[in-house]
Amino acid sequence: MDFTINVNNKEFKATQGETILEVLNRNGIKVPTLCHLKNSMPTGACRMCVVEDENTGKLITSCSFPANSSMKIKTHSQRVVESRKTIIELLLSNHPDDCLYCVRNKNCELQDLSEEHHVRERRIRGVKNSEKLDLSSASIVRDPEKCVLCGRCVTVCEDVMGVACIDIINRGNKSIVGTAFNQGLNTSSCINCGQCIMVCPTGALTEKNHFAEIQDALNNPAKRVVIQYAPSISVSMAEELGMEEGIDINGILNAALRKVGFDNIFDSSFSADLTIMEESGELVQRITEGGVLPMITSCCPGWVKYAEEFYPDLIPNLSSCKSPQQMLGAVIKSYFAEKENLKPEEIYSVAIMPCTAKKFEAQREEMTQAGISDVDAVLTTRELTKFLKLYGIDMFNIQPELTDSPMGFRSTAGKLFGASGGVMEAAIRTAHFSITGKELVNFQIPQIRGLERRKETKIKIGDLELGVAVVNGMANAKELLDEIKNGRNDIHFVEVMACPGGCIGGGGQHIGTSEDQLKARMKTLYKIDENETLKVSHKNPEIIELYDNYLGKPLGHKSHELLHTKYKKREVMI
Amino acid sequence: MGDIKQIFNKYPEAGRDNLIPLLQDIQSAEGYLSQESIVKVGSYLNIPSSKIFGVATFYNQFRFQPNGKYHIQVCRGTACHVLGSATVLQELEKQLKVKAGDTTRDGLFSIEVVACIGACGLAPVIAINGEFYAKVTATSLAEIIDTYKVKEEE
Ligand code: SF4
Ligand code: SF4
Ligand code: SF4
Ligand code: FES
Ligand code: FES
Numbered sequence: 105m106d107f108t109i110n111v112n113n114k115e116f117k118a119t120q121g122e123t124i125l126e127v128l129n130r131n132g133i134k135v136p137t138l139c140h141l142k143n144s145m146p147t148g149a150c151r152m153c154v155v156e157d158e159n160t161g162k163l164i165t166s167c168s169f170p171a172n173s174s175m176k177i178k179t180h181s182q183r184v185v186e187s188r189k190t191i192i193e194l195l196l197s198n199h200p201d202d203c204l205y206c207v208r209n210k211n212c213e214l215q216d217l218s219e220e221h222h223v224r225e226r227r228i229r230g231v232k233n234s235e236k237l238d239l240s241s242a243s244i245v246r247d248p249e250k251c252v253l254c255g256r257c258v259t260v261c262e263d264v265m266g267v268a269c270i271d272i273i274n275r276g277n278k279s280i281v282g283t284a285f286n287q288g289l290n291t292s293s294c295i296n297c298g299q300c301i302m303v304c305p306t307g308a309l310t311e312k313n314h315f316a317e318i319q320d321a322l323n324n325p326a327k328r329v330v331i332q333y334a335p336s337i338s339v340s341m342a343e344e345l346g347m348e349e350g351i352d353i354n355g356i357l358n359a360a361l362r363k364v365g366f367d368n369i370f371d372s373s374f375s376a377d378l379t380i381m382e383e384s385g386e387l388v389q390r391i392t393e394g395g396v397l398p399m400i401t402s403c404c405p406g407w408v409k410y411a412e413e414f415y416p417d418l419i420p421n422l423s424s425c426k427s428p429q430q431m432l433g434a435v436i437k438s439y440f441a442e443k444e445n446l447k448p449e450e451i452y453s454v455a456i457m458p459c460t461a462k463k464f465e466a467q468r469e470e471m472t473q474a475g476i477s478d479v480d481a482v483l484t485t486r487e488l489t490k491f492l493k494l495y496g497i498d499m500f501n502i503q504p505e506l507t508d509s510p511m512g513f514r515s516t517a518g519k520l521f522g523a524s525g526g527v528m529e530a531a532i533r534t535a536h537f538s539i540t541g542k543e544l545v546n547f548q549i550p551q552i553r554g555l556e557r558r559k560e561t562k563i564k565i566g567d568l569e570l571g572v573a574v575v576n577g578m579a580n581a582k583e584l585l586d587e588i589k590n591g592r593n594d595i596h597f598v599e600v601m602a603c604p605g606g607c608i609g610g611g612g613q614h615i616g617t618s619e620d621q622l623k624a625r626m627k628t629l630y631k632i633d634e635n636e637t638l639k640v641s642h643k644n645p646e647i648i649e650l651y652d653n654y655l656g657k658p659l660g661h662k663s664h665e666l667l668h669t670k671y672k673k674r675e676v677m678i
Numbered sequence: 679m680g681d682i683k684q685i686f687n688k689y690p691e692a693g694r695d696n697l698i699p700l701l702q703d704i705q706s707a708e709g710y711l712s713q714e715s716i717v718k719v720g721s722y723l724n725i726p727s728s729k730i731f732g733v734a735t736f737y738n739q740f741r742f743q744p745n746g747k748y749h750i751q752v753c754r755g756t757a758c759h760v761l762g763s764a765t766v767l768q769e770l771e772k773q774l775k776v777k778a779g780d781t782t783r784d785g786l787f788s789i790e791v792v793a794c795i796g797a798c799g800l801a802p803v804i805a806i807n808g809e810f811y812a813k814v815t816a817t818s819l820a821e822i823i824d825t826y827k828v829k830e831e832e
Contacts, residue, residue: 262726271732284727285713285742292728677717677727 107173112180124166124177125153133179136188136217139254140167141303144263149255152191152217156181163187189221196223197230200249206307211615213305214252235280240288242467243296243312243460248280251308257281257300264604266579267410269293269677270300281308284677293413293676295578297406297602298460298484298611311460311612314481315491321452321480322365328446331366332432332511333357333456335373336522336607337485339628340458343614343621344489345499350624352632355504362505364495368440370511372455375432376518376530377641378650379403382667383425383527384535384641385658387597391568396420398571398588398595401527403427405465406602406611408671410578415585416673421598424668428521429455429462430471432511433478434666439654440511448476455482458522458610461602470669484612513646516633523626524576524606525552525559528599532563532572533640540566547639553630555605555622558584560595571595577604681707682715686722697723701734710741738791743781746788748826751805752778755794761813763802767791769816770804773823786830787823 108115109127118127123146128135138150146168154163158176163184166177178184196218203209235248255272258281262268269292273282283292301309321327338354347353361369387399402408402422411418426434433455437448455462459482465471466479483491492499506512517533520526529549536544551561552572557580560573571594575581581600588595603609608625609617633639641647655662685703689696697719704715711734720727734740752767767789771777774787781788797803800812804819811822 268726269728271726271728273728273732273735275736282728282731284716284731286731293726677713678720 109171109173109175109177111177118171118173120170122171124155124164124169124171124175127171128155128166128179135166135179136220137167138213138217138252138305139256141256141259144259147255147259149253150191152188154184154187155179156184185221189223192217192221192223193226193228194230195252196226197228198233199252200232202250202307206250207310207313208307212307238288239312240290241294241296241312242290242464243298244289244294244301245310245312246281246289247308247310248282249308250306251281252306253279253281254305255281256303256305257309260299260303261294262579264577264579265295265297265299265406265602266414266582267293267295267297287677291677293678295406295409295413295602296461296464296611297578299603300611301460302611302613302615302617311484311487312463313487314463314483315487315494318452318454318481318483318491321454324452326450327452328367328444328450329365329452329454330368330370330436330440331361331454331456332370332372332375332429332436333361333488334429334458334462334522334607335376335514335519335526335629336458336610336613336625337456337488339522339625339632340608340613340617340621341485341489343617344485347499349621350628352628353499355506356499356502358507359502359505360492360497360499363497363502364492366454368508370432370436371507371514371518372428372432373514373518373521374511374644374646375428375435376521376527377515377644377647378431378435378667379425379428379521380517380527380530380534380641381647381651381658382431382663383423384531384538386423386425387531387535388538389659391596397593398573398598399423400598401600402671403521403527404461404601404603404607405459405468406461406578407581407600409461409464409674410581410602412671412674413676413678415589417589418585419671419673421588422671424670426471426667426669427462427465428518429457429482430465430478431667433466433471434473435511435650437473437476437478438666439650442654443510448473453478453480455479456485456488457482458485458607458612459603460484460611462612470671473666485610485614486612510646510649513644515638515641515644516636517639517641518644519632520629522607523553523629524555524601525549525574525599526606526629528552528572528574528597530641531597532565532570534642535570536565537640537642539568543640548630548633552599553626555619555626557604570597572597572599574599576601576606576609578602682718692723694723694725697725697730697733698737701730701740705740708744710744712742712744738779741779741788741790743779743788744785745790746781747786747830748806749788749790751790751792751795753793753795753797753801753803753805754791755798755801757794757798758802761801765816766802766804766814766819769819770823773820786826 109118136152138152148165148168153167155166156178233249238246321329342351400421463482466482471478517530552559552574558575563570605622778789778791804811
């Protein structure tokens with residue numbers, strides 16, 4: 105704290121290099137922002153955050169100007185308030201006024217701004233934006249008409265995801281957000297992560313929705329409608345429902361899904377256990393038989409596409425295991441189908457995921473058996489909330505229930521998949537057992553837990569010293585991947601999650617998820633792991649049963665057919 | 679595409695600063711910026727193609743389609759503007775059904791907007807493959823275009 109700055113006739117302490125906005129927020133003064141994105145370089149594009157410096161008589165953007173002691177700031181002078189209001193009115197002047205039909209109705213920053221600034225009449229009439237919807241992607245729908253050109257998606261896509269497939273193109277009033285040559289997102293290097301949706305203030309970006317198909321299936325008596333939900337879902341839905349952040353709603357979620365009419369409720373944490381059986385087996389095999397190392401996880405479809413485009417050299421390093429979503433999908437339409445005397449096509453299989461890239465993954469060609477998709481539809485956490493509303497489920501008034509057998513039981517290792525480092529921890533637990541025949545003494549590996557972007561450690565398994573690395577947030581992975589490409593050889597196993605924090609921070613989660621909320625979700629996952637007794641995948645009784653009755657052994661013939669796949673270089677415009 | 683290598687050779691230690699001159703060179707060699715060349719520039723300078731496209735579309739000087747067989751330059755300089763070049767451009771876009779910067783499907787015509795081409799006395803002026811047409815109106819424009827179409831059909 106090295107100087108003070110005068111704000112609204114009070115002196116506030118400030119540190120060298122702090123922006124005016126940071127000083128204001130720290131002192132409980134709210135100033136509206138639009139283009140501003142925490143942890144990224146300010147662009148100063150929208151001027152929504154202006155404040156007045158009485159000493160110079162200028163309006164300055166508080167998000168980008170460093171505070172200094174000679175300033176005399178007025179945050180809500182008449183000039184400031186009017187200037188902000190004009191910006192909003194200009195944004196509204198070409199906006200399509202679609203609120204009642206908009207996915208972001210009641211959850212829209214443009215609505216909030218206009219309401220906070222008491223915009224009550226249309227003073228500026230502009231020509232409405234007229235741009236085509238981009239429906240080309242399996243995951244993301246872009247509606248440029250609703251775009252306010254804040255640039256947040258562009259920033260996230262480049263800075264956080266390291267993809268940079270979109271930018272502001274054209275100039276002046278023709279500006280829009282688009283890909284190179286303004287083609288469909290599906291031709292670009294977009295990895296479908298949905299992080300752009302997470303920061304979009306309006307309905308300009310949203311996930312591709314499949315409510316109609318799912319409802320059709322639910323209404324069709326000839327269909328057995330089965331649902332699975334990802335490990336992170338039960339701990340990250342609370343904010344969407346208006347409950348306390350981070351709480352685990354597992355039981356009521358089961359009950360709610362049953363009320364909607366899903367016939368069987370399974371848990372992707374079960375198939376996370378299954379993934380661990382196969383993946384730790386693969387790791388041990390690669391180490392003992394001299395396979396390509398380090399092995400890199402492949403359960404994040406955002407990362408897999410990123411590898412296919414940006415790191416094709418590392419494809420041989422990718423584990424051949426399908427993701428838990430796809431493994432469960434495959435097992436539902438084979439093992440479960442046989443058990444229930446159903447044909448695969450009589451089953452409609454839905455997955456609830458924290459992730460938009462899972463929609464892309466579900467429709468990949470590799471994820472089919474004899475032309476039938478392993479998973480038919482994917483809902484994000486956000487969509488699930490809406491779906492439950494549609495069916496009138498009162499989540500505050502419902503008794504918890506259990507998942508269904510034979511694929512609803514999980515270890516806590518499988519549950520850990522929801523957070524960065526979880527796959528690694530779970531795999532090590534089982535690898536340790538299969539190499540040494542003994543369980544780990546300490547199951548928790550604190551060095552690879554937490555929200556840190558890059559984590560590394562060494563783990564002793566018998567005589568073997570295993571080098572492991574964990575990265576989350578695609579852009580953070582680049583450094584490590586380059587080291588590996590350039591021959592770094594002291595690492596055996598790498599976990600990559602495209603989204604910051606892993607799936608708990610996925611692009612399908614609650615819009616406006618804060619870092620505190622991420623921490624709360626993570627904490628709950630760790631608490632589940634601490635409190636429950638079944639901590640390893642290989643002791644999950646339903647997993648043992650599945651191998652005994654159907655699959656044989658990990659990496660066996662049936663496993664290969666159903667649970668493993670191969671990837672190849674993907675040509676896109678980079 | 680051989681040319682593009684030679685252009686790169688002119689910028690041996692190229693960085694972001696060289697982007698615009700590089701694109702200008704490619705455009706003057708090839709007449710426009712193709713998808714292929716943008717991708718190549720991207721991997722040469724290590725800039726994503728979306729960013730290059732973003733920069734390139736910011737400036738009016740770049741084209742993203744090859745010129746038509748008949749390349750029409752519409753002057754938007756001051757003298758021409760005063761005498762109605764905006765209407766000329768609008769009319770031309772309407773008649774050819776493409777926007778400035780684009781090329782007709784059949785590859786015959788392309789439109790480019792240019793600054794004063796030094797024939798202010800003849801304003802509003804258009805030039806087709808370098809040949810000037812003076813005091814253009816909606817009607818004369820239609821006739822001019824027609825003569826080229828007729829020429830093609832022969
Ligand atoms: S983006 Fe916001 S303001 Fe625009 S239509 Fe949707 S809800 Fe309404
Ligand atoms: S989904 Fe991810 S990769 Fe695709 S545009 Fe959005 S942020 Fe970029
Ligand atoms: S799409 Fe959304 S995040 Fe991207 S610039 Fe437009 S309003 Fe901002
Ligand atoms: S929020 Fe400060 S300029 Fe946009
Ligand atoms: S202004 Fe058009 S030729 Fe000079």
